[in-house]
Amino acid sequence: MSDFERSSTARVVPPARPRKLAKVPFVELADGRLQGVVSSGSDIERVYVSSVEAGTYAYACSTNNNRPCGGARGGFCKHIGALITESVLQYGADRVARYLRVDAADAADGEPTAQSLNAAMSATRPAPAESKPAASVFSRFLRHLAYLELAATTAPLPEMHWFPSTRAVA
């Protein structure tokens, strides 16, 4: 067994990188999709729920009230573009490319960027997603926000010794 296999504190997931949250408060690589929530530029009460499926790049974008996004017809809208950009800031382009299964060879020469990922996926002429994940993504966003409302405790959590802080980045 290798060191990684025999370590109780092997670092499996690099921590997210800090980014500004104003435009895209929530991004995640989950449920086989890049998905998240993009704040509307014009209406402070409105958010767009956007997603791109791994492998097929099937995309979806609608408001939290289930109105379809006008821009997401025949290709990625600007909300999906913003989602890709912010996911690259948060997780690093390599991890996003690996998760979405965008072949590095499809991307431009060298390191993938948000732009090259967007271009490589768009070039395959992805179709709109058949499933509408907006409700589940939005509920995951609310669950994520609810973490800020949870109480702190000064009772020790010995289990956290398995989760040392780390300087490694994605």
Add this chain to the structure above:
Amino acid sequence: MRTDLLTAPVDGLDEALAAVDAFDRTLVAGLLRPRPDQAEGLFALADAVAASPLAARVAEAADKAAAGSAGEDHFAALAAARAALLGAAHDAIAARADEITGRTPAEAPAPAGPAEQAPNLLAAARSWLCDLARTGWQGLDHDVVSGSAQIVSAMLPDTGLRRLAALLDGFAAELAASCPGTALDRTPLRRWADLWTRGMILALPGAVPGPGAVTLTGRLLPLGTDLHEHATAAQAQIHAVFEPADGSPPRLVRASVSVPKPDTVLGAGVWQLLRPHMSLLAAAAEGLSMDLTDMPATTDGDLVWQDEHARPGEPVDPFATARVVLPTAQDPAPAPLDRHPAALARPVFLEGYAAEQDPDTDEITFTLSGQRLPVDTDRLPVAGPLTPDAVTRSTACVGLLRWDDGTFRLQPLAVESTVRKKTVALHAGAWAGGTTDKAGAKAEKAATDAVAVLRERAGRLLRK
């Protein structure tokens, strides 16, 4: 410090860990339809505890699991056997650590009574963990992993369930990021089996001990701050020497504060979330001692901090504490469940070492009287002034002696170095109470903005 013992073999350790490894490998393909080689791994675990009170239950569980018909009780018995082996490994490593530090450990206290916990949530957690053991790491997919989300969400608001909730939340996030299991190119076998085992045991009714049973009055001298975090939780743990007011011998204690967090709150943002809940964070960062009056504590060395039982005391340099008081302090005996090598963290003070950094791997080692001690600088919090560079330039170090993957390692908590003939100290937790450092202040501002955005979004969207 007996540095010559750092690399000396520990009797029986390899054999115990071989049985653990054999079991851990059975979880790769899962125990739904085990193959003959998986049965061997199960029997190796059962054989290793054959002379213990667990013998009969584990032997039966191994048989059932090898036949692919293990139920929840059988998985619990296998988890208990694995935890017992690692408990024994911990005891041997801890005894070695005592020889190295030259300190005397306290007698193990009587175990505290069990905490009250919601039985239905514990049952749901056990059921998910059994599914996981059947599926195996290679069978991981989003459906299996997402089964934990509802359980964790239901547990998190109850601070009495926080240990299990924080564990499962961090574990599930790693599993989710590793889906599909068929595409895994390497698997953290011991780590995931540790987390699975611990989850299984914490989810047994009555496993988690109840709250603090004693109160402490006296002077608290902080040594340093250890930070733990996964994507959605963080804990700061301050190691300190406690001098009882009644004149009894000084002893080592820990004070902890933890909080769930969104994964986009990072670095300085973590200190911001923790800061309001424990005045000791800022006091330790400012180099102050604290005077405790009737502070609640457990019998195994953990304070259960309440600000109203503490007030700031005199400034006391942690390096003075480490040089003078630490060698005379007694280490607490851990609670039975916390006997695992990964939870071992013995405060130590080192000086007179040669620090060197491997140019290829960047790994740092301290050499003391010819013995090499690896230094785990990856653990240094990013929101703090103590960097790997500062560690390589240091002349003295307060740290935690830890053990992982067969080796003792040093986790630095603070270092002293000589800058223009003056001694300068840098502490990992120096920014816990806030900072005037230029880079630190910038990180604080960015973190404040991130939390403000999330709170604004939560205020608008959450309660509709």
